[in-house]
Amino acid sequence: MRTLIKNGRILDPASGHDAVGDLWLDAGRVQAITPPGAKRPEPGDEIFEAQGLAVAPGLVDLHVHLREPGEEYKETIASGTRAAAAGGITSLACMPNTDPPVDNLAMVDLIFSKARQQGVVNVYPVACITKGRRGEELAEMGELQAAGVKAVSDDGNPVSSPMLMRSALQYAGMLDLLVINHAEERSLSGKGVAHGGFTAAKLGLSGVPRSALEVMISRDVILAEETGSRIHIPHVSTAGAVRIIREAKQRGVRVTAETAPHYLVLTDECLADYNSNVRVNPPIAEASDREALLAGLADGTLDAVATDHAPHSRREKDMEFVLAAPGISGLETSLSLVLTAVTATGRLSLLETLRRLTSNPARILKVPKGTLAAGADADVVIFDAEGEREIRAAEFVSQSNNTPFDGRRVKGRVLATLVAGRVIHADPAFAVRRSGGLPAGGV
Amino acid sequence: MPLQRKDLLGLEGLSGEEIQLILDTARSFKEVGQRPIKKVPALRGKTVVNLFFEPSTRTRTSFELAAKRLSADVVNFTASSSSLQKGECLLDTVRNIEAMNVHTIIMRHACSGAVNFVAEHIHASVVNAGDGTHEHPTQGLLDLYTIRECKHDFSGLVVTLVGDILHSRVARSNVHGLRKLGATVRVVGPATLVPRCFERLGVEVHHRLEEAITGADVINILRIQLERQDGKYFPSSREYANLYGINARRLGLAKPDVLIMHPGPMNRGIEISPRVADGPNSVILDQVTNGVAVRMAVLYLLSGGEGADENLD
Numbered sequence: 030m031r032t033l034i035k036n037g038r039i040l041d042p043a044s045g046h047d048a049v050g051d052l053w054l055d056a057g058r059v060q061a062i063t064p065p066g067a068k069r070p071e072p073g074d075e076i077f078e079a080q081g082l083a084v085a086p087g088l089v090d091l092h093v094h095l096r097e098p099g100e101e102y103k104e105t106i107a108s109g110t111r112a113a114a115a116g117g118i119t120s121l122a123c124m125p126n127t128d129p130p131v132d133n134l135a136m137v138d139l140i141f142s143k144a145r146q147q148g149v150v151n152v153y154p155v156a157c158i159t160k161g162r163r164g165e166e167l168a169e170m171g172e173l174q175a176a177g178v179k180a181v182s183d184d185g186n187p188v189s190s191p192m193l194m195r196s197a198l199q200y201a202g203m204l205d206l207l208v209i210n211h212a213e214e215r216s217l218s219g220k221g222v223a224h225g226g227f228t229a230a231k232l233g234l235s236g237v238p239r240s241a242l243e244v245m246i247s248r249d250v251i252l253a254e255e256t257g258s259r260i261h262i263p264h265v266s267t268a269g270a271v272r273i274i275r276e277a278k279q280r281g282v283r284v285t286a287e288t289a290p291h292y293l294v295l296t297d298e299c300l301a302d303y304n305s306n307v308r309v310n311p312p313i314a315e316a317s318d319r320e321a322l323l324a325g326l327a328d329g330t331l332d333a334v335a336t337d338h339a340p341h342s343r344r345e346k347d348m349e350f351v352l353a354a355p356g357i358s359g360l361e362t363s364l365s366l367v368l369t370a371v372t373a374t375g376r377l378s379l380l381e382t383l384r385r386l387t388s389n390p391a392r393i394l395k396v397p398k399g400t401l402a403a404g405a406d407a408d409v410v411i412f413d414a415e416g417e418r419e420i421r422a423a424e425f426v427s428q429s430n431n432t433p434f435d436g437r438r439v440k441g442r443v444l445a446t447l448v449a450g451r452v453i454h455a456d457p458a459f460a461v462r463r464s465g466g467l468p469a470g471g472v
Numbered sequence: 473m474p475l476q477r478k479d480l481l482g483l484e485g486l487s488g489e490e491i492q493l494i495l496d497t498a499r500s501f502k503e504v505g506q507r508p509i510k511k512v513p514a515l516r517g518k519t520v521v522n523l524f525f526e527p528s529t530r531t532r533t534s535f536e537l538a539a540k541r542l543s544a545d546v547v548n549f550t551a552s553s554s555s556l557q558k559g560e561c562l563l564d565t566v567r568n569i570e571a572m573n574v575h576t577i578i579m580r581h582a583c584s585g586a587v588n589f590v591a592e593h594i595h596a597s598v599v600n601a602g603d604g605t606h607e608h609p610t611q612g613l614l615d616l617y618t619i620r621e622c623k624h625d626f627s628g629l630v631v632t633l634v635g636d637i638l639h640s641r642v643a644r645s646n647v648h649g650l651r652k653l654g655a656t657v658r659v660v661g662p663a664t665l666v667p668r669c670f671e672r673l674g675v676e677v678h679h680r681l682e683e684a685i686t687g688a689d690v691i692n693i694l695r696i697q698l699e700r701q702d703g704k705y706f707p708s709s710r711e712y713a714n715l716y717g718i719n720a721r722r723l724g725l726a727k728p729d730v731l732i733m734h735p736g737p738m739n740r741g742i743e744i745s746p747r748v749a750d751g752p753n754s755v756i757l758d759q760v761t762n763g764v765a766v767r768m769a770v771l772y773l774l775s776g777g778e779g780a781d782e783n784l785d
Contacts, residue, residue, distance in 0.1 A: 227669040231484075233584035233606030233641060303585030348561055349583040351604065 037079030042384035075466030087119025087408035099128025202258030217241035268321030305353035340429030482607035538767035612645025635694030660684035
């Protein structure tokens with residue numbers, strides 16, 4: 030069946046295309062972009078009227094916790110991929126800190142098979158760097174890669190030993206497998222639960238100094254430079270980290286980096302009422318850090334925005350701040366927060382903003398996604414970039430609604446998300462824009 | 473004038489007027505403690521729970537005496553004997569206690585912010601008896617009371633807090649209270665325990681003791697916790713005593729009528745020399761006496777008491 034997305038502002042960062050036009054999808058792939066009305070639909074074509082809306086490649090999220098297997102009470106592959114769809118995300122890399130961890134072929138196969146049967150977006154399992162995420166012996170990366178793994182990470186645990194990290198980079202580099210290392214020097218972060226600045230000092234919360242992150246990032250950049258391997262720095266949150274990465278990139282180190290929406294929006298002042306929903310690791314730092322992150326995102330130092338979607342149940346959040354589990358449920362707020370903090374403030378054009386949410390992360394992961402080029406998989410998001418909405422945690426599709434953004438007014442509403450040409454999420458307001466197609470088709 | 477709030481969580485959130493109201497009320501209650509029959513009917517029929525998730529003897533006893541002298545029924549609940557050992561979450565524990573129609577919960581907890589969290593979720597009045605390294609408001613109030621009793625006025629007063637400011641809830645409550653009442657506050661200790669960022673609270677940050685106590689009207693000496701003595705924050709108790717211990721010789725730098733205070737328990741010979749602790753400038757035991765009066769005032773005012781002394785007979 031053919032689909033026409035009509036009269037939308039089509040944005041494809043990979044090709045630099047940004048113009049009103051018609052997007053044609055056929056048999057699960059992008060067929061063509063044509064000028065508005067240049068080609069007439071045929072009977073049986075499904076038509077989406079996208080006038081006034083943005084039409085872009087589905088978003089690619091490099092950092093998601095789907096929690097399955099092991100913590101299905103927080104999230105599952107079924108619920109997490111639907112939450113992604115609601116956020117306009119059509120491809121995601123899910124982290125291996127499950128129980129048991131994803132450090133062997135059977136676990137990778139399990140994730141792929143569950144994602145195929147129960148998921149609605151493309152799922153790329155990230156496997157462990159070391160067996161059991163213990164930081165002692167390398168996981169069997171060759172076999173994991175053959176099973177379809179694109180990246181390795183001991184997410185949540187840094188590879189503490191510099192020797193083992195160097196070895197991991199050499200070995201993964203040989204396979205051209207992406208290494209992502211949780212950037213935290215544990216002897217510096219200690220029992221810290223918040224950014225080690227004035228706010229934490231005033232509230233009596235143990236602080237994590239910026240150096241806890243920056244020492245580890247510096248080490249990893251040095252090891253990547255020496256081994257010539259690729260390193261990806263997750264959830265960059267401080268000005269110093271941006272500076273280290275910028276300087277490394279200028280020297281030609283093969284380093285890429287992501288930040289998360291909450292670091293672009295909040296500052297550590299949000300800790301003031303001990304709201305456990307702002308407890309996240311790494312912690313949210315100060316206004317000067319936020320400014321540096323926005324600048325780093327604008328100048329390309331930070332390649333991508335990834336959610337670090339970390340769902341937790343009420344049972345792990347409705348408690349003492351210090352004891353609450355760190356993490357933010359972010360899939361359904363990411364696009365809106367980025368549009369609000371980055372695009373609406375004039376830091377980046379809509380096209381450049383989307384580059385950091387689509388083609389850049391796809392390039393880092395080396396997957397053929399994040400583009401509307403003819404022949405590409407028809408993964409598409411249709412959204413209203415200008416309209417305002419209020420974030421309502423109670424309406425989350427995710428099983429967990431641990432967000433500090435409940436009630437916040439933001440720009441941007443996802444109206445429809447398509448994977449391989451099929452609508453997997455549609456806002457109720459989108460119904461009136463649909464016509465044609467075959468009976469009983471759709472969601 | 474009653475105190476228009478449900479809880480006492482910290483001194484940061486109180487106005488100078490509210491603090492003065494509590495101190496004024498405490499003065500009336502101090503007199504009750506000097507009577508042969510140390511009891512007034514102000515809280516008769518009310519139930520007060522001492523909910524301590526961290527061991528405490530003096531603060532718990534002080535609150536217990538305060539409540540009993542107001543004729544309240546007092547129940548002590550300690551974590552070691554509690555359902556928390558069975559894995560019950562904090563909120564369930566507190567809601568269960570509240571369901572027994574408790575009027576006031578006095579709570580101590582090892583986590584900063586835990587008392588704020590509980591207060592937000594229950595209807596009963598909550599009094600913070602120390603949360604982690606955040607605040608210990610009644611200690612702050614009794615320190616203020618003791619200073620006011622001797623010095624009468626806070627303006628122009630120089631108060632020096634000595635020790636582990638970073639990990640001290642007593643320090644934070646003192647800083648907030650003293651600043652609101654107009655005193656000049658200096659904090660002093662090793663750089664590892666006295667972060668420079670405390671300047672943003674409106675205090676002077678010092679690392680040299682001599683500099684910090686010169687001309688001081690009050691020296692409030694904080695306890696050095698045993699768990700900080702492992703060589704990571706400072707080399708040894710010996711070196712700490714050498715650099716920051718308050719002894720008779722150093723006392724000469726302060727005003728002749730300087731008040732020596734300590735929230736207890738003291739490490740004699742480390743942060744304070746026995747001669748200073750027991751000397752003529754020491755008001756350390758007055759602090760303890762005043763603690764009961766201040767806590768009576770807090771319990772009374774939070775229960776809607778008017779702040780005058782019509783209920784005291």
